[in-house]
Amino acid sequence: MVFLGGQVLPGNVGRAILGPFADQRAVDTLNHTLGVDRPLLTQYATWVWNFVQGDMGTSYIFRSPVAPFVIDALGNSIKLAAVAFVLVVPIGILSGVVAALNLNRPLDRIISLGGLSVAVLPEFVTGIILVLIFGVWLRWLPISAAWPRDSGFFTQLYYLILPSLPLFLVLFGYIARMARSGMIEALDSDYTRTAVLKGLPWRTVIWRHVLRNALLPTITVIATQTGYLIGGLVVIETLFRYQGIGSLIVTAARGKDFPMLESGTLTIGIVYAVATLSVDFLYSVLNPRIRLGSDQ
Amino acid sequence: MSAVQTTSPAPDDTRERGPLAEVLFSLLRSRTFLVGLAIVLFWIPCALFGEHFVPYDPLADDIINALAPPSTEHWFGTDQIGRDVFSRVIVGSRDILTVAPLATLLATVTGTALGLLTGYFRGIVDDVVSRILEAFMAVPGVILALLAIVALGTSTATVVVLIGLSFAPIIARTVRSAVLTERQLDYVAAAELRHERALYTMFVEILPNVIPPILVETTVRLGYAIFAVATLSFLGFGIQPPSPDWGLSISSNYGMISGGFWWTVLFDALAIASLVIGVNLVADGVHGALND
Numbered sequence: 001m002v003f004l005g006g007q008v009l010p011g012n013v014g015r016a017i018l019g020p021f022a023d024q025r026a027v028d029t030l031n032h033t034l035g036v037d038r039p040l041l042t043q044y045a046t047w048v049w050n051f052v053q054g055d056m057g058t059s060y061i062f063r064s065p066v067a068p069f070v071i072d073a074l075g076n077s078i079k080l081a082a083v084a085f086v087l088v089v090p091i092g093i094l095s096g097v098v099a100a101l102n103l104n105r106p107l108d109r110i111i112s113l114g115g116l117s118v119a120v121l122p123e124f125v126t127g128i129i130l131v132l133i134f135g136v137w138l139r140w141l142p143i144s145a146a147w148p149r150d151s152g153f154f155t156q157l158y159y160l161i162l163p164s165l166p167l168f169l170v171l172f173g174y175i176a177r178m179a180r181s182g183m184i185e186a187l188d189s190d191y192t193r194t195a196v197l198k199g200l201p202w203r204t205v206i207w208r209h210v211l212r213n214a215l216l217p218t219i220t221v222i223a224t225q226t227g228y229l230i231g232g233l234v235v236i237e238t239l240f241r242y243q244g245i246g247s248l249i250v251t252a253a254r255g256k257d258f259p260m261l262e263s264g265t266l267t268i269g270i271v272y273a274v275a276t277l278s279v280d281f282l283y284s285v286l287n288p289r290i291r292l293g294s295d296q
Numbered sequence: 297m298s299a300v301q302t303t304s305p306a307p308d309d310t311r312e313r314g315p316l317a318e319v320l321f322s323l324l325r326s327r328t329f330l331v332g333l334a335i336v337l338f339w340i341p342c343a344l345f346g347e348h349f350v351p352y353d354p355l356a357d358d359i360i361n362a363l364a365p366p367s368t369e370h371w372f373g374t375d376q377i378g379r380d381v382f383s384r385v386i387v388g389s390r391d392i393l394t395v396a397p398l399a400t401l402l403a404t405v406t407g408t409a410l411g412l413l414t415g416y417f418r419g420i421v422d423d424v425v426s427r428i429l430e431a432f433m434a435v436p437g438v439i440l441a442l443l444a445i446v447a448l449g450t451s452t453a454t455v456v457v458l459i460g461l462s463f464a465p466i467i468a469r470t471v472r473s474a475v476l477t478e479r480q481l482d483y484v485a486a487a488e489l490r491h492e493r494a495l496y497t498m499f500v501e502i503l504p505n506v507i508p509p510i511l512v513e514t515t516v517r518l519g520y521a522i523f524a525v526a527t528l529s530f531l532g533f534g535i536q537p538p539s540p541d542w543g544l545s546i547s548s549n550y551g552m553i554s555g556g557f558w559w560t561v562l563f564d565a566l567a568i569a570s571l572v573i574g575v576n577l578v579a580d581g582v583h584g585a586l587n588d
Contacts, residue, residue: 120576121569122523124530128546128565132558143554231438235527239550249439250531253446261446265439 066263069248074267077233077244083160084167092172093218096179103184111176119173123235127166134162144241163240167232171225178221182214219283226275230268322585329581335574342386343393352380354387354540366559373559375549384540385563389571391535392542395456396521402460403467404514410464411471412498416479429465437462445533455534459524463517470513474506508586515579519572526568542568
């Protein structure tokens with residue numbers, strides 16, 4: 001599908017690169033060099049075969065192999081996503097749990113309403129507002145994600161705080177809401193009542209009985225947000241001029257650099273599939289019913 | 297969603313009102329809905345008639361007064377070629393408020409038709425169509441959008457069709473599950489006994505009964521459509537220059553905020569934020585009123 005979108009629909013690739021005023025002979029020559037004048041099926045077979053072997057083709061714009069660009073960008077994107085995830089998962093779950101334990105009190109209202117309002121805003125809008133507050137007015141954080149060459153782990157982390165915040169805010173709302181509703185359901189259940197009635201301390205009830213059951217649906221939500229996070233990365237990386245996979249495909253799309261665009265897109269697709277699968281696996285490990293079965 | 301509902305249980309005298317009046321009544325008592333409606337009702341006249349009452353032409357440049365900070369003359373300051381930011385923010389509502397509702401309309405019509413078909417016929421039709429829709433929903437939307445836009449070229453029509461078609465499966469899923477419930481009811485069996493044509497049963501008998509979930513889903517989708525249009529415009533693949541569109545303005549001005557020219561982007565960002573939150577509050581109010 002990615003291949004069809006990138007290679008077939010644009011029509012004349014040579015024309016797209018050289019512009020509408022180029023000489024027809026030049027267009028034909030370029031098309032031949034790029035191999036786009038061969039039959040579609042041949043092109044498709046070559047493309048799949050090369051991709052599997054790690055050869056992602058040659059960038060139309062940089063005139064050099066695509067693979068190093070894609071791999072570097074993917075690494076950078078994973079760094080950014082990791083910072084956002086490491087921040088959002090514990091804080092989001094904690095807020096949801098706190099909200100549920102203070103159900104309908106002001107603290108719950110603030111967490112639920114605040115989480116919901118920031119989650120519906122486009123990332124670049126929250127991004128711009130955060131940049132203005134922390135980067136331009138307070139001058140606490142750098143407004144670009146491009147750290148100086150050879151900076152260490154902590155410097156890189158420092159540069160990544162601001163870009164990861166908009167991603168944090170979008171994910172925070174969803175995760176906190178799921179954790180909250182999971183908690184409310186678990187607190188309301190028969191096993192919680194039993195645990196309380198048999199005289200267990202409240203702390204034990206929460207830790208051993210409620211949390212375990214409440215957080216399962218939250219994990220599924222985190223999984224479904226991977227696709228969302230990828231969309232967020234595209235926007236955030238563009239906003240902060242960060243050399244990640246998202247800004248890579250945006251640049252490729254603007255420049256009609258199809259091999260770059262296709263490889264970037266396919267790489268994202270693979271990452272997405274792997275993420276979804278591994279969360280399915282995690283879910284089965286954490287689900288007590290499934291664990292019970294494997295212990296026997 | 298329940299977190300922000302402010303509607304209280306309906307009083308005992310609801311018997312005297314029809315179902316429509318009851319919904320309207322509970323909408324008007326919902327603070328969430330009213331606040332959202334006020335915000336949306338502020339932007340609609342701006343989109344329709346904005347250019348007639350703004351102090352400056354939103355497209356007229358004035359290089360001498362470029363990058364002027366907010367003052368009594370230019371309330372929101374001027375941008376890098378001296379265009380009045382206040383006028384641009386007001387008129388900038390037009391394109392997004394054209395494209396997003398059109399896309400939502402397309403999504404609702406397509407999604408409702410698909411949902412009715414799959415929910416009514418079930419069986420093979422349902423299996424095939426549902427699998428295809430699921431495949432579409434599995435691909436991250438932005439990726440699909442970028443590929444399609446590069447392939448088809450950037451135009452307002454492309455953006456409408458793209459957002460409309462990518463939201464249609466979600467609406468189809470909602471409609472389908474509502475239709476599956478309705479299908480069990482006696483009035484559908486009665487229509488079938490009368491040998492009504494399938495299309496008649498679907499659109500005349502079932503459709504009016506599944507309007508509430510469609511309405512909720514449509515208002516929610518409108519919020520996401522605004523989100524999507526703004527984001528695409530920001531990336532340069534949505535609304536095109538010289539429109540004073542908000543996302544587009546931010547994308548052409550944010551490069552300079554390190555110089556302290558905050559007014560060139562802040563007001564556009566706040567405008568998008570207010571519209572998105574307004575539509576979401578309306579959606580939440582509608583959801584609350586129809587599910588009481």
